[in-house]
Amino acid sequence: MGRVTVPRRVLRLRKGVPSHRPDTLAAExxxxxxxxxxxxxxxxxxxxxxxxxxxxxxxxxxxxxxxxxxxxxxxxxxxxxxxxxxxxxxxxxxxxxxxxxxxxxxxxxxxxxxxxxxxxxxxxxxRTTAPWSVAADGLRITPALLTALPDRLRAAQKVFDSTGGLHAAGLFDAQGRLLCLREDVGRHNAVDKVVGHALREGLLPARGTVLMVSGRASFELVQKAVMAGIPALAAVSAPSSLAVDLAEESGLTLVGFLRGDSMNVYTRTDRIDLTDPADLTDPTGLPDDTEAEAEAGTAAEAEAGTAAEAE
The missing domain is CATH 3.10.20.10 (Ubiquitin-like (UB roll))
Incomplete structure (x- = not known):
């Protein structure tokens, strides 16, 4: 069928200089x-x-x-x-x-x-009632494994390379192996495609897995993960408050802002394996503060010192 992408001719402007060129769009x-x-x-x-x-x-x-x-x-x-x-x-x-x-x-x-x-x-x-519970799932994952997932997801996106306009969802096992990846203009569609593949392959409930998504973590994505028996959902962007509430109620591990070597774990933090001493290192030395708060405090102190010297 080959309808995943659509070619279009566009007017391109770079520093005010016009040119006509072909472009590739994600089909919808x-x-x-x-x-x-x-x-x-x-x-x-x-x-x-x-x-x-x-x-x-x-x-x-x-x-x-x-x-x-x-x-x-x-x-x-x-x-x-x-x-x-x-x-x-x-x-x-x-x-x-x-x-x-x-x-x-x-x-x-x-x-x-x-x-x-x-x-x-x-x-x-x-709030559909799930046929199984994810709360009792024994999944354990390390921060190092989680931080590797966004790059692995991105590397497997084929259509994104030509369009730049698709979301992705990937299902990974506890060792970080990619089991299935799907792309779509809609986040929820990409997740449904992954879940549908898992169903048709007889993999539901998808115990011991992590669902990685390229956008934010909404209520509906948490719901879809729970309904598929997936115990952990990780997103590169923010979760909504309702998503966190549902994850907490369901016993799902919800990770947001998974970028570089940092992340926020909102629910079921006990599934994050921190036995590696490197994972326990706090670069600020302030376990109750965020790095941003520490940096802001340092900047304020430096500014105050400069002002005092000027006086």
């Missing part, structure tokens, strides 16, 4: 997800791994929990007026005995690529 198209022929939702996504996306979405909604819950997934033919297939409509067949999605989960509006919760019929449906 709507995809309708049906279950048993019944429309459930429409999401804006980057084409590719569509079956994983549909399966992962249904895991997040509490419809699917195991590979044998899924009887099959297919593209619906005849999606255009002339009978052609746009590959933008996916129908999921559930195994016998698997309940169909509750009607309250149907979207009143399409799901945008930036927000997987837009158009929820009810906010109560967001």
């Amino acid at each position: 198209e709507p995809m309708e997800i049906r279950v048993g022929g019944r429309p459930l939702t429409v999401t804006m996504r980057t084409p590719g791994s569509d079956f994983d996306l549909a399966a992962g979405f249904l895991v997040s909604e509490g419809v699917l929990h195991a590979a044998d819950h899924l009887a099959g997934i297919r593209y619906c033919a005849g999606a255009t007026a002339d009978g052609g297939n746009t590959y933008n409509v996916v129908d999921v067949a559930l195994a016998a005995g698997v309940p169909a999605p509750d009607a309250s989960l149907e979207r009143n509006f399409y799901t945008t690529s930036s927000c997987g919760l837009c158009g929820k019929a009810s906010l109560d449906a967001v």
